[in-house]
Amino acid sequence: MKSVDLVIVGGGIFGCAIAYYYTRNYPAKSVMVLERKELCNAATSRAAALMTVVRSKQSYIPLSLETRAVIPELEKQLGESLDMKTVGMMHVAASEAREKDLQELMAIAGTYEQPAEWLRADEAMQKAPWLKADEARAIAFLPQEAYCDPYLLGTFFARCAKQQGADIRQGVGVQSMLMEGNTVVGLQTDGGKLYAGKVVIAAGAWSPLLARQAGIGLPMAPVRSQYWITERSSLFPEASPIVLLPDAQAYARPEGGALLFGVRENRSLSLSPDLIPEEITEFSFSPDRGMTDLSEVIERLGRFFPGIYDIGLKYYMAGFSAYTPDGNLSMGVAPGVNNLLLATGCVGAGIAIAGGVGRAFAELAAGRSNPYNFNDFDISRFGKIDPFSQEWLDKCAMARSKKVSG
Incomplete structure (x- = not known):
């Protein structure tokens, strides 16, 4: 014993x-x-x-x-080095509501003594050549944000x-x-x-x-998160920043000369924990690799990333996050x-x-x-x-569908 x-x-x-x-x-x-x-x-x-x-x-x-x-x-x-990529994060606000959110976020950055600055649209697009930011009302850059x-x-x-x-x-x-x-x-x-x-x-x-x-x-409930990785392109410098697009309910970051991006689909997939297999690779998160979900919201993303219509998508990844x-x-x-x-x-x-x-x-x-x-x-x-009820699963899935942060 x-x-x-x-x-x-x-x-x-x-x-x-x-x-x-x-x-x-x-x-x-x-x-x-x-x-x-x-x-x-x-x-x-x-x-x-x-x-x-x-x-x-x-x-x-x-x-x-x-x-x-x-x-x-x-x-x-x-x-050993974790090789964390401290490339910074740009927040792009293109509506009055999101601009107000961003002003509040900049105040929070000041409270926690995190460096932050405002950028012009041309400065933002220079940092992220794939980004179309001419409709932005405000753009903030937090240089210490990272990914790993x-x-x-x-x-x-x-x-x-x-x-x-x-x-x-x-x-x-x-x-x-x-x-x-x-x-x-x-x-x-x-x-x-x-x-x-x-x-x-x-x-x-x-x-x-x-x-x-x-x-x-x-x-909590298991809710699918999914993202895509594009083909490599000069549009995606490895040192370019993470970009949050709350008006598109999307985020993007560099990934080895390509772009990794995720969007909030109109209806997120949630599943009872009873139905998730022990071996997660045995579960099909999306028969069409998320393309139906992406097609439903691609116009929101294309407003800021017009190249999405032409660039090839090389990889698809999905998994369960626990949402509330x-x-x-x-x-x-x-x-x-x-x-x-x-x-x-x-x-x-x-x-x-x-x-x-x-x-x-x-x-x-x-x-x-x-x-x-x-x-x-x-x-x-x-x-x-009852965390196994459909009503509860739907509430948690909707929380992800409405999410505007990264």
């Missing part, structure tokens, strides 16, 4: 980050990460990985700042955690929670019973399945259940906030107070919900 201080279910970027901070800050305690497939091979590796710091939802910002702060430490420990390889960042956390003593096990599935009344005492795994002082669920799209066993309706109706994370201490923590509901921001999430849950797992304010992420904020 195995017993550990902390067991983490899920070897994505959240689970690996929690293991890293826990082993770093509490080296005398034992931690095990259980991943039924391969580390960082589901949502993490499929992310567009915008490392956005300055956001309208200010509760995210301290979490993102922690990610930025820890990356040099991971690189130093491993003696999400799989690499997740495995940097895992490798450092392992060096610090974490027991990371791949190919081990969790069958059920072990409960004594309203207290979680461990897990039934493929390899037998595992007892733990604390359990963290960080299983991404599958998290509601385990939470249900503890009597918790976890307020209000666009806030769903994570923290499980309500009404002892010894259970829920690191879930990434809302498409999981890569950027991974450092803060890792630090927060490491402290909570050690019985300490959360260093961050998670009030906006309270798991009980929607009241009693």
